[in-house]
Amino acid sequence: MEFLVIGIIIAAIAIIGATALFYRARGSRRPVAPPPAAPPVPAKAEDSPAGTGETAVAERAPPAAAAPAPEAPAAEVELEVPEPTAGRLVRLRSRLSRSQGTLGQGLLKLLSRDKLDEATWEEIEDTLIAADLGVGPAGELVERLRTHTRVQGARTVDEARALLREELVALIDPTLDRTLKVAKHPAADGAPERPAVAMVVGVNGTGKTTTTGKLARVLIADGYTVVLGAADTFRAAAADQLQTWGQRVGAYTVRGAEGADPASVAFEAVKEGTGMGVDTVLIDTAGRLHTKAGLMDELGKVKRVAEKQGTVDEVLLVLDATTGQNGLVQARVFAEVVDITGIVLTKLDGTAKGGIVVAVQKELGVPVKLVGLGEGPDDLAPFDPEAFVDALLQ
Amino acid sequence: MFDTLSDRLATTFKNLRGKGRLSPQDIDETLREIRRALLEADVSLEAVRPFIAAVRTRAESAEVSKALNPAQQIIKIVNEELVGILGGETRRLRFAKNPPTVILLAGLQGAGKTTLAGKLAYWLRSEGHTPVLVAADLQRPNAVTQLQVVGDRAGVPVFAPEPGNGVGNPVKVAQDSIEFAKAKMHDVVIVDTAGRLGIDAELMRQAADIRDAVRPDEVLFVVDAMIGQDAVTTAQAFMDGVGFDGVVLTKLDGDARGGAALSVRQVTGKPVMFASSGEKLEEFDVFHPERMASRILDMGDMMTLIEQAEKAFDQAEAEKMAGKLARNEFTLDDFLNQMEQLKKLGSMTKLLGMLPGVSGIKDQLKEIDDKDVNRIAAIIKSMTPGEREDVKIINGSRRQRIARGSGTSVPEVNNLIERFLEAKKMMSQMAKGGMPGMPGLPGAGGLGGTKRKSAKAKAADKASKSKGRSRSGNPAKAKAEEAARQARKDGNGPFGEDGGQFELPDEFKNLLPPQ
Structure with a gap:
């Protein structure tokens, strides 16, 4: 009996596949959806966070009347004042080089050998592969390094360092726009002013909730006001976790019941945010594997529903630095469903190098905007390619 | 970019065909491809090197050069080596002679320890044990709450004397939990610890302290299947820091190759x-090395497909269906029904990708999206109940009406009906015993996937495409049926059938369960 079931299933899949392919073959009648157009260049890109004219009101108490869910009295919690973001990466550099130093050091040592023979190049390639760069990109980088050393004849450590730095920076592409669009949209064309909306997405266990909490701190430190939306209604206690983060810095958290429709929570959060006149609404979503079609649809819905009251300005994909080659597949699928605008690379304080973001950035053109470097509440820093590479080569 | 190993080797071996003997260069090239494939499956360099060396030794030996089909032989070696390493000695949980048995979970942040703790507890409970969960993760905000919720779902008590969020001493909690378990007669204690990094000396020290406090019978290292090259460093760090007896691989429901x-x-x-x-408590299983091997090699994953299908399909429903098939009463309604069930399994592309032998049309597969499934459903739903019962009554004008009703075209309706009839015939044959080939996926050569057939099917497909008409599945089908007959004759099943460029892993051969 069992194998009959199997047979039926396979047959059904085969029929569907064949029929679907048939449509595709005929194709022309139905225009294939155009590839996601290049991310529209924001007409009014935010240059300075201070330009919003809003004073820092981090200690704002949540309006009790508007609370859709009972909330612990926030007033009793002592509010922490997070440190500003400027120079964070510099402070965190030591932490980065603790783990990452070996990569840069190893490469430098190899490059400044007297004789760069085949075996050395292979070693260099292996080092890059071990950083999860992927076989393809690692090979390309080695090829370029090879050409350069041959042409320029770099021999000393300093020369090798300069060369490597140049190549690594080029690999991370410093020209990409890495600013977060989190400033309030001014009133325009009769529409009232409304907050910027940022969504945090990713697979399970990459640190979305933690990132959302830390990001709220970053924003508050920079003088924005923030409302959090706990649209992770699936995982046990995820909303509590986010609320704890919010309470520490006095950000109000909108939450629904466990198992509630996450889209409704997102909608509610944007509505609350607009009502309270904050700068930014941060929506934390439940972790979902990109292979679960139903959950990905749900994510699409969360975004669509949140967009009913304006635009979702940032969709941040949280990638764990330990993630291997599967990260690219994840990014691809998430990009398709919610059109991600930036990447947050977390857990970089470990031994993992997070090389997969290079491939992701290259293929999808989505820049790394933030890096997470530890469990401390202020261990999230804006990503600065040059500083990052310098830390690598320190 | 992410070609599968089978695709790649197929290309490599194309040049070898007819040689019947591998030169050292051929072996080198093949091994390079295997190395690359393993690296792309996130196998660490440290593990790849000895593995490739082992394969090389065997590949250079007589067993390959004398083999009839050396290329196939190499794949077989790779598969065997993989299963050998992954399988080795498999073992079960050790239970303490004097209860309680203590199980300690350790791993990186976000590996899935808390979820796993719940699953483990649920599984142990269903095995007749009385586990208790211990909340020793006092680091992450609300980890304790999460464990309590998980415990609730699993119907297992949670020992959580400390509120967490940075308050409390996990070592003490772990220690007290043993007394608690003894007092309350729990025979298994599952200690959920905070996630920690391998290089965080302080936290590793704490983990070791917890270990010394509870003297666990099993320390399980929880690792995410998506982890990359860092797996080795992390595993080594945990090995040195706390030591572990077994590994749990989580998030295998993703498509990471693991x-x-x-x-x-x-x-x-x-x-x-x-x-x-998976996220549900019951989605937890012992580890199957063979499946993992073919997953790492990306050989298609029939077993997973079947397993998922079995979960999604109602047994009673399936039996009813089988009865209908045997009596040749399978209708479009039943098909629609099946399709709805299949949708639960995930995206169509993914399902199709799990079928072996479709690698040749990977690019085409990418084109399919799940809307196509809806279109098929739309066509069927535009038919009258009578038409669904008996498709033969659908004549020209009915076809036109159906096409209009579903927003498709007559050829599309024709195609569906044709495929349905083919499949029905095939399935009723199947119900009577035996396992004939599949109706040809255009260009794929279906399941029995021999090279010859697939080439022909491709040609047929091309021809039909150029004419812009629905292609008859006949060339492929005829071949498939012939193959099936052949297979029945020598009692081997079409899946193990040779003739492709490489051998399918054993599990396909064993696809026909013992009668």
């Missing part, structure tokens, strides 16, 4: 004991 399993096994020598694949 090379980490091989890395961890190779570097630490500890077996992978459990595989966790």
